[in-house]
Amino acid sequence: MATLEHANFTVSDPKVTAEWLHKVFGWDIRWQGPAIAGGYTVHVGDESTYLALYAPARPARTTESSYDTVGGLNHVGVVVDDLDATETLVREAGFTPHSHADYEPGRRFYFDDDNGIEFEVVSYA
Structure with a gap:
């Protein structure tokens, strides 16, 4: 594998x-x-x-949506043990969490960094 x-x-x-x-x-x-x-x-x-x-x-910025561009980066998924503690750290870093959801088998939220990269933070704990 x-x-x-x-x-x-x-x-x-x-x-x-x-x-x-x-x-x-x-x-x-x-x-x-x-x-x-x-x-x-x-x-x-x-x-x-x-x-x-x-x-x-x-460096140059783009206005294109990654979801509309073949080969675009849509988001990066990061698994954490404590979703609530990580959300606090994300806010302290100056980013705004959004799209919170609970689903089987875990919980998640997303945030966009200052480069326009979307991160999905998920916990299976």
Whole structure:
């Protein structure tokens, strides 16, 4: 069976994104440094999985919806033990949780970060 090792996202400031990911999810920086095309990358996660946060030399924003774009990133799902505690940390990081739902076998909510990346936070506890 295969395991997802990492996903790579373009963000405006990898260090800023890595900082809030650490505060909210407890993930640590595994590596950081210069990257392709004069950009900069930070790898943040745990010992087996991570997000690669890449910023190009000249970042550009899009107004396209990922749900309408083939190949678009729709959201990232993160499993946590304590959904309520994580929601508090998400709010403290300056993000607004939305679309709360209870479903079998767990509970969830979503939030959009400052890069426009949607995160789904789910707990099966």
